[in-house]
Amino acid sequence: MTTMAMTDPPLKRLFDRLDFAPQPKRLELQIVHERWEAARVGAVAAKRSAISFSPQERGAAETIFVHRFEGAGDDGVLTEGASAAAMLLGPCRIGDRLSDATDRRGAVRLRRLLKEVRRSGQPVLAQYARVEHGRDHAIVEILVAPLSEDGRTIDSALAAISAHVLDGAPARAPHETNSGLALFGLGSNISFGEDVAQALGAELTPLEDREFEDGEYKIRPLENVRGRDCYAVFTLHGDHVASSADRLCKLLFFIGALKDAGAARVTAVTPYLCFSRKDRRTKPRDPVTTRYVAQLFEAIGTDRLVCIDAHNIAAFQNAFRCETVHLDAQALFARRVIADVADSAIAVVSPDLGGEKRAELFRLRLERMLKRPVAKAFMDKYRSEGRVVGDIFAGDVKDRIAIIIDDLIAGGGTVARTAAACRANGAAHVWAAATHGVFSEAAAGVLANAPIDRLIITDSVPLAPAIAAALGDRLTLVSVAGLVAEAIRRLHVNGSITQLLEEGP
Structure with a gap:
C-alpha cells in the first residue's frame, strides 16, 4: 500500500493531518483493504464484482463509493455509494462527476488520491483533520484502491471513507x-x-x-x-x-x-x-x-x-x-502451555543465569496449576562485544517437554543454542516462550533452522511477516491486550x- 509518506509534496500539503501507518486504522477500512487484496489475486487490480462483504461486515460495505475514470484526466463519474461519497464530496447522486462536487476541497483531495492510484496501481491511504469554524471537527480516513473490470487497465477506483466526528459526538456528562x-x-x-x-x-x-x-x-x-x-x-x-x-x-x-x-x-x-x-x-x-x-x-x-x-x-x-x-x-503463557501439555512431563529452562528467577517463578506457577512437579534447567551464557559464549547446561530435560522462557527474542541465537542444548540432553520436545518478539533481520533464518517445535510470543511488538513465514505453524501468538x-x-x-x-x- 502507498502511504502518504511516499507521495509528492503537493499531495502532502493538501492534507492537514497525514497517516504514515502501512494499514488503515479504522476497522471497517481494514476490512475493505483485505477484501480488495483477496479479490486482486495477481491481476492488475481487483474487479468490483469480486469484492463482497458478509452481513457482519455491513459497516465496511457502507463506507464504499466507486468512481469510473473518464478521459485522460483524473475526473470520474460516481457509479456506486452516493451516501458514502457525500461524507467527502457533499450531497451527490449516482452519475455525478467529481468536477461538479459541492465540497470543492474534498473533491480536490479525492482527485489527488485518484491520480496517485492510477500512477502507482496500489491502494493509497490518507488521513486528515477536517476543520470547521477554526476547530477540529472530525478525523477523516480515506482508502482508495484501483479497480479493473477488464483485468488489463485501471478504469475505476474504489474509495472507502470513515470519519470520527469530534464536535458532533454526543456530549459527555x-x-x-x-x-x-x-x-x-x-x-x-x-x-x-x-x-x-x-x-x-x-x-x-x-x-x-x-x-x-x-x-x-x-x-x-x-x-x-x-x-x-x-x-x-x-x-x-x-x-x-x-x-x-x-x-x-x-x-x-x-x-x-x-x-x-x-x-x-x-x-x-x-x-x-x-x-x-x-x-x-x-x-x-x-x-x-x-x-x-x-x-x-x-x-x-x-x-x-x-x-x-x-x-x-x-x-x-x-x-x-x-x-x-x-x-x-506468565499467567497467559501458563494457560496456553497447560492446555497442550496433557500428562507429559515438562521442564522449564532459563537460557541464561540472569533469567533464572523469571524461569523459577514460571516453574512454580506451572506446578501450582498442574498440581505435579515440574523440573528445571538452565544454560550458561556470557555476552561480550556481540559474541555469546558458554556451553554449560544443567538440569533434567530428558524425555520431557523443555519450555524455554525469556523476556525477549532479538537475533534468535540465544533461544536457538538453548534449544539445541535441550535436544542434546534428551528433551522429547522443545518449546520456547518469550514476551517480546523484537526480531532482527537475521532472526528469521536463525529460527527457521532452530530445533524448536513451538514458539509462543505475545503481540506486545507487531509480528514481522518474515518471522511468521519462517516459523509457520510452529508459531503461537498470545494477545496481551486484555492484560x-x-x-x-x-x-x-x-x-x-x-x-x-x-x-x-
Whole structure:
C-alpha cells in the first residue's frame, strides 16, 4: 500500500493531518483493504464484482463509493455509494462527476488520491483533520484502491471513507469530561490500542500525529483532556519504519502535550520498554540507559509508567522515581502451555543465569496449576562485544517437554543454542516462550533452522511477516491486550494490580 509518506509534496500539503501507518486504522477500512487484496489475486487490480462483504461486515460495505475514470484526466463519474461519497464530496447522486462536487476541497483531495492510484496501481491511504469554524471537527480516513473490470487497465477506483466526528459526538456528562479516562493509541500501535480499547469497553480518544517534510513531527490530543486520567499506549520497539529512539521521543512529546493541556494524570503504557538491556555497567564508562530513560520520563512529567516483562525487574523498579507498574505474561503463557501439555512431563529452562528467577517463578506457577512437579534447567551464557559464549547446561530435560522462557527474542541465537542444548540432553520436545518478539533481520533464518517445535510470543511488538513465514505453524501468538486493558481499568479505579498478576486477566 502507498502511504502518504511516499507521495509528492503537493499531495502532502493538501492534507492537514497525514497517516504514515502501512494499514488503515479504522476497522471497517481494514476490512475493505483485505477484501480488495483477496479479490486482486495477481491481476492488475481487483474487479468490483469480486469484492463482497458478509452481513457482519455491513459497516465496511457502507463506507464504499466507486468512481469510473473518464478521459485522460483524473475526473470520474460516481457509479456506486452516493451516501458514502457525500461524507467527502457533499450531497451527490449516482452519475455525478467529481468536477461538479459541492465540497470543492474534498473533491480536490479525492482527485489527488485518484491520480496517485492510477500512477502507482496500489491502494493509497490518507488521513486528515477536517476543520470547521477554526476547530477540529472530525478525523477523516480515506482508502482508495484501483479497480479493473477488464483485468488489463485501471478504469475505476474504489474509495472507502470513515470519519470520527469530534464536535458532533454526543456530549459527555460533566464528570466524564473533566475526570474520565482518556485512552490514546500512538503511531503503528493504533491497532493494538484499539484491541485494548475494545477489551476495556472504551474508544480511543482521537489525536493528531503529523510529520513534517524533514522527519520532525507534532502530536497532540484532539479532545479536551483537562482534569482527565490519560493513558498513552505505545510500544517502543525499533523497525524499518521508526527506531526505538524515534518512538520514545514521540511518546515523550505527547506526554508533554497532555500535561500542558491540563491532564490530571498521565500514564505511559509501554508494553515493550526500549533501552532496558543496559541496566548496569559491565565495562568501564558503560552507559546505564535504563536510568537515563527513566529520567526522561520523569523530566517530562510522567505520573506513572506501565510495562510488561522488563529486561531486569529490579533495575526497572529502582531506576524510576515516578510510580511504575510491572506486568508479566506468565499467567497467559501458563494457560496456553497447560492446555497442550496433557500428562507429559515438562521442564522449564532459563537460557541464561540472569533469567533464572523469571524461569523459577514460571516453574512454580506451572506446578501450582498442574498440581505435579515440574523440573528445571538452565544454560550458561556470557555476552561480550556481540559474541555469546558458554556451553554449560544443567538440569533434567530428558524425555520431557523443555519450555524455554525469556523476556525477549532479538537475533534468535540465544533461544536457538538453548534449544539445541535441550535436544542434546534428551528433551522429547522443545518449546520456547518469550514476551517480546523484537526480531532482527537475521532472526528469521536463525529460527527457521532452530530445533524448536513451538514458539509462543505475545503481540506486545507487531509480528514481522518474515518471522511468521519462517516459523509457520510452529508459531503461537498470545494477545496481551486484555492484560493491559484490565491493568488500565484497575489503575483508573485504584484497584489491585497484585491480584491481576496472580490470577491473570
